[in-house]
Amino acid sequence: MNTPAVSPSAPEAFVVAEVRGRVGCLTLNRPKALNALSLAMVRDITAALLAWRDDAQVLAVTIRGMGKEGPFGAFCAGGDIRFFHQAALAGDPTLEDFFTEEYALNHLIHTYPKPYIAFMDGICMGGGMGVSQGASLRMVTERSRLAMPETNIGLFPDVGGGFFLSRCAGRLGEYLALTGLVLGANEAVAAGLADIVVDTGRLVGLWESLGTTPFETGEAVERWCRTYALKNVAPAAWPLAEIDRVFALDSVMVIVQALEGGSSDWARDTAALLRKRSPLMLHVVLEQVRRARGMGLAEDLRMERDMVRRCFHLRPGVASETVEGIRALAVDKDHQPRWNPDRIEAVQAADVAAFFDSPWPAHAHPLRGLA
Template sequence: MQTNPDVHVHAEIRGRVGCLTLARPKALNALSLAMIRDLTAALLSWREDPQVLAVAIRGTGKEGPFGAFCAGGDIRFFHQSALSGDPALEDFFTEEYALNHLIHTYPKPYIALMDGICMGGGMGISQGASLRIVTERSKLAMPETNIGLFPDVGGGYFLSRCDGHLGEYLGLTGRVLAGADAVSAGLADALVDSGRLVALWESLGETPFETGEAVERWCLTHKHRETPRAPWSATEVDRVFGLASVPAIVEALEADASDWARETAAILRQRSPLMLHVVLEQIRRARGMSLAQDLRMERNLVRHCFHTRHLQRQGVSSETVEGIRALAVDKDHQPQWNPARIEDVSPEMVEGFFSEPWPAWAHPLAHLD
């Protein structure tokens, strides 16, 4: 295994399994462009390697293996690059989304061990897995509305495939799911005790597997047998988040006296009003899209997030740059959203995000199918 401290993805073949370890624990394994490239290179190398029957991926915490999976993309890099005009920002999203597509379409079993925090970009490198394993320590979310962004990395695709209108609820609020909740939501396949992960990982290199499916079956022997129950009411989620618009959703929540409705309304009132409207449209469009179509739409969206030309905004005036500033740079948690109110967002403000910034033939992800 690589031991260079500047290399944050360790790739090795153990037995018949390609093993990937994210090793940037001080940043909760947040993805850099170099990490995305290393993951892509390993997966492409192993795709045609007959020695490799399956791939497994894990993270590392400050105490050692596991404990954290991936907190997402490196948002400080996003902020710095947006302000400096660094073209690497464009490369980051193009290559990240291509990696997400590679994982979803990988021809061999890909097993994600999503222990600890797994958010944003971490969901992008795990939701396409053929087997998604969580633990009692897992914290899953697509929290991008908190920074004036949208649930990207294929979020439109996998959130829109949740039952009913659960995807709108999770995408708009950024609600954090415990491991059992993620299984209930259809965003994980199996719940495993975190204390069993080290032995499970070691066994991947020691067991004489004959097929990739045998690797998956072995992992599933470690799971809890009970089916978790969702802690939210599916009926209420569908009633509210199936409404036609963000103002209608918030109005319904604020007319409801339940704790869930009151807390959910308060969360939405803190988010970027403009991006809430964009996210609702994103998830609903994605329901009728293939994965490749969704990723191309999201690549358009992220371009508009940093270069919102139809609103004459970029740099510090971008909702995304402002959201990252408030959350991760200045940490004042007082973003100055524009518009400031959900009710003040016009359809024209939203529509511009879904315009094509490139001709179809020149789209950065035109090659995806």
């Protein structure tokens, strides 16, 4: 029997939550926006997870996205950046609520006591990584496209990005955080950001089987999903030794100089890519990943909450690097962001340090309750 866990507040719910057999099934159902997360969606996911956490009937949770053609095909493109832009310019306080509640949801997923299985088919970026990286089983397909591309919009890899990127092998974390590189399935597995690859043709059958298979434990649900894994996954083609050497250097400026002085196509292409990103946020992100490497999840999320507050308030309104980055990509779509400063060499250490100065005392931090 399938029973809704969350009553939709509108004729077409953007999050469909139902219990199929003994599995709680979440479907992100905003395909026209590639399932970009709104505050209401964050709240609906959170409500379902809290209800199922304490429901003995529910053994495990799965999450997928709805594509424009039907189930799967897109997971989640991230947070609703157009909302970020509008809210920042209007002084809308729900922007603060969004990040506080989204990061709390990320923490809930990472610490969830039951198996939580993410079907990361199609685009999975930013906030989509936030609702999947804490999963006990992260499934990708040949259509999967994973990334934390925030430096392209004057932001940083949030939703716990500092935590999970800094845990990648060697200096892959710095490389992926600074460049925003898009990963396919085999690269995601190689980076430790996915666990198994599943053929897209088997997704619908697997999802349907969750409601009809007589599972007795959550672990049995996860084992069942693992039986769908492809056995042979091609290795990633990264120049790992070069990545580890260059992205271990002390600063963004030195990293870019080393790349520009390199002899490989990879080095030159990577340097050219970094020159297009927000110079300020490249410096901030390098500091973020390196700090996060020594932090637990809750501490990292509190740091990121401080940082995102600074993104919109150190230079408010149109002066915000993030507002400008979103304008260029998603509002005016001219792809010509006016970064300030406009060169990596012009970023001042004090401007970077300001992002890590918490605007709240510890007892009043909006994420003080995270354990």
